[in-house]
Amino acid sequence: MIAELGQYALALALVASIAQALLSLLGAHRVDARWMAAGARASVLQALSLGVAFGTLLWSHAIDDFSVRNVAENGHRLKPMIYKLAGAWGNHEGSMLLWILVLAIFGAAVALRGRQLPATLRARVVGVQGLIGIGFVLFVVVASNPLARLFPAPFEGNDLNPILQDPALAAHPPFLYLGYVGFSVAFSFAVAALLEGRVDPAWARWVRPWTLAAWCCLTLGIALGSWWAYYELGWGGWWFWDPVENASLMPWLSGTALLHSAVVVEKRDALKSWTVLLAILTFALSLVGTFLVRSGVLSSVHAFAVDPARGVFVLVLLALTVGGALTLYAWRAPQLKLGGLFRPISREGALVLNNLLLTTACATVFVGTLYPLFLDATQGRSVSVGPPFYLRSFTPLMVALLVAMAAGPLLAWKRGDLAAALQRLWLALLALLLVASLTWYVQGGGPWLALVGFGLGAWTIAGAATDLAERVRLFRVPLSSSGARFAQLPRNAIGAALAHAGLGIAVIGMTGSALWQSERVLTMRAGDKVEIAGYALTFDGVRKVPGPNYVAERGSFEVKHGNGDAVATLTPERRFYPSQRTTTTEAAIRTTGLADLYVVIGEADGDGTVVRVWHHPFVPWIWSGAVVMVAGGLLSLADRRLRVGAPRARTSDAVVAS
């Protein structure tokens, strides 16, 4: 009964999305406030009914209703409650429902919160959001219904893929989707602006917070995913240049570019048609991400829910949404008025450079991901593009980006003075040289990429600090006066510096873990010892431990410093899930904040147990860097200017649906 209620809610959502699109767009065209208000109400109805549908799916998973196919395929009675609930989105159908729910919530949020927006612009944004909604709700209803029944109902479910039963992975898809779908708002704003035929600083001021919020979620989602890959997959890597990972990196890169180019539109009324294009492309890449994960066009280690029929459906949606928007762009963008002029050496110029580098990097990843597909078509040969390609193409672009990143914020608008900016960066340069020579000393020569990576990490962090110090005129005016200036600084300036520093921290983490990790693989018996990076590990053997829906073999290691001081006991596990006959590895990780000690046990055989021990220097910095970046984004989002927005206009309550 509950599932049927959800089905009904889904159908209602489809009708509501049609009403939302038609009423809003036609209402904006006729400048009819009543039609536009009705469209806004429809968007709220769509969000509510999808909320009900998702709620019924959650409920069915929570009570183990195996007569619902989705629950039977992914549920298990013995699973802990959090993974029962995560099972609702840990699979194709459920995750698509979550996707459209987020889409509808964003649409309704614009309808409800965007009171200061010009009425027709708001209606058009809501209408475009409704158009996207029609396509994807239809997709869920027709091609991937999560609430379909199964007869006869089995007594026990198939269990969620055990490797996915993990707290970070339970949170990873929702954040990723908030990010992907969040860019839909930027897309809708772009299309609405093209329909209106006007892009101005007020428009950019509206687009930026939405983009920023989506960007924060996407950053967090990607970080959670790579963190999960690091500790769960059990081979100590955190990024594999896998097509599915690339699919999330591409919208992140172009979304980052969009954040920066929107600043130029807002401050200088320039780069308008480029920003509109970026907004369209960023969402397009999010859709391509969905498409790549769903369709199986590219073979991937992730390979989850492969179904060509669904692929065709998503492809048609992609063609309609993005193709429509780009056609509109080709038609209307040339009519956008050109904005303010600027010299190449200026803040705008630096932001243009940032955009060039980020979009080129994005294109590199795009080519690397899709190249196998095209080669297959033209030469009938199959290849897969590996890390060496990205190391050679992506890394130099990032190096250039990091070099420029410290100088950009120090340049003035319109016409900047590069020499003066570089002069002010003497401290950052000193940090770069210091860290690089320290690296050289520590590793005794070694890979030069380590010098570059660590040096640039330090350069970026020191550069961000210099930016803030310059703004508060640190040490040039009394400290108390600097403090007062700091309190007066716009939050988005602090946020930007924080985000830049976060990237520097992450770069140090990536360099350290990629180039300095050490590894030992050996067969051990109880009592055996292994030494790595100044630690001595004594193996105490393996015991069988029962879990809720698995049986674990738990190894135990006594960790000591070289001088004999006890540090910790590490207990890596191998878990066998009988219902899916799958084994997962649970790494035991001991972190000092500077480095991780990482232990995995393998199969026990006659001679003992296979043990892999890694020492990963700086690896925690990758994710703390990401967290700092998100914190910077959130701080920026809290900026008063963004919250208040354009001059407030009183609107009658009739226009606002509630």
Added chain:
Amino acid sequence: MRRLLYLLPALLLALLLVRFAEPLVRGDDPSRIASALVGKPVPAFALAGFDGAAGPNSERLKGQPTLINFFASWCTPCRAEHPTLMRLAASQKAAVIGVAYKDDPAATKKFLTELGNPFAQVGVDRAGSTGIEFGLSGVPETFVVDAKGMVRYRHVGPLTARDVADKILPLLAKMKSES
């Protein structure tokens, strides 16, 4: 001229979409090949050998039932299935061929020295292109090929002793009675 520039993104998208749609409409995306591979001849491949030995080659498979096992030293489930492969190879019911998928040969060597080498031949698929030909969704995967070079069975994930007893051995017995 300037208008053409604005049209460029739409044109590029159209190009991409056509390319995306083609395999989907033809129905030969990688996953399809994989499931459709059963009952078809094994994809042609010739791999470099390992450690100086000759590499496996699709032509030389014919004449006896063969198991092709895709593995990698970085893959933990591969370690899990390794004892099963050792036992299966020792039974001499089929030739067992290994393909080291996207793996560093030095790491493969360490893996095989450490756990034992069940493979009659090991091929090095450093770029993973043979894996794509086979429509691999990941490692480990095992394909059973009969004496005529036809793919008879595909197993995704680690082989357990039970899989061998319930599926592989009966299939090998059946293939033997056919010839």
